[in-house]
Amino acid sequence: MPELIPLISQQEIKEKVREVGQRITLDYKGLDLVVVGVLKGSFVFLADLVRQITIEHEIDLVGASSYEGTSSTGQIVFTKQPDLELKGRDVLLVEDIVDTGQTLARIIESIQLLNPRSIKTCALIDKNERREKQINMDYSCFCLDEGFIVGYGLDYNEKYRNLPAIFDLKL
Ligand SMILES: O=P(O)(O)OC[C@H]1O[C@H](OP(=O)(O)OP(=O)(O)O)[C@H](O)[C@@H]1O
Numbered sequence: 001m002p003e004l005i006p007l008i009s010q011q012e013i014k015e016k017v018r019e020v021g022q023r024i025t026l027d028y029k030g031l032d033l034v035v036v037g038v039l040k041g042s043f044v045f046l047a048d049l050v051r052q053i054t055i056e057h058e059i060d061l062v063g064a065s066s067y068e069g070t071s072s073t074g075q076i077v078f079t080k081q082p083d084l085e086l087k088g089r090d091v092l093l094v095e096d097i098v099d100t101g102q103t104l105a106r107i108i109e110s111i112q113l114l115n116p117r118s119i120k121t122c123a124l125i126d127k128n129e130r131r132e133k134q135i136n137m138d139y140s141c142f143c144l145d146e147g148f149i150v151g152y153g154l155d156y157n158e159k160y161r162n163l164p165a166i167f168d169l170k171l
């Protein structure tokens, strides 16, 4: 049976998401913010984060998938494109986790083609161990070195997204 090692509690997540939401609120004052969540993993984080952003903004979703089990296939399949017009607007991409960096790098490339005024990045977890693409995150809630992380939207083979806290999965 897989083992779930507790890493980050619900309370710690709540405090950090509030803090990051407040920073985003200050940084985007006067700008035309569109928060774009990356499905599926970001859905829990996104829902909590946008409720901590107190300036007017719009929300969109993109979909990208590349993992089987704990490994990236390296093939990023886009499952949803943005619906809103992003040209000339200030896009904040929201990910649950940046691991190899391949997914976010591809999404940034594809959003750049839509000519936004700015693109910034926000992740719940910035994990270093397997990084292949150098991406400087503008906002990260938690930096981790290793592990396969589940809970609070993050899955292993589509399971565990519903866990309210964050765990390291040991297979
Ligand atoms: O930095 P990377 O190594 O590319 O990994 C990060 C990506 O992997 C996960 O998506 P996944 O492909 O598992 O799809 P999901 O969001 O639907 O779970 C996660 O949600 C990120 O989008």
Ligand code: HPA
Residues within 6 Å of the ligand: 067, 097, 099, 100, 147, 148, 149, 150, 154, 155, 156
């Ligand atoms: O550590 C992880 N957990 C869940 N999904 C992921 N996608 C990339 N890395 C991870």
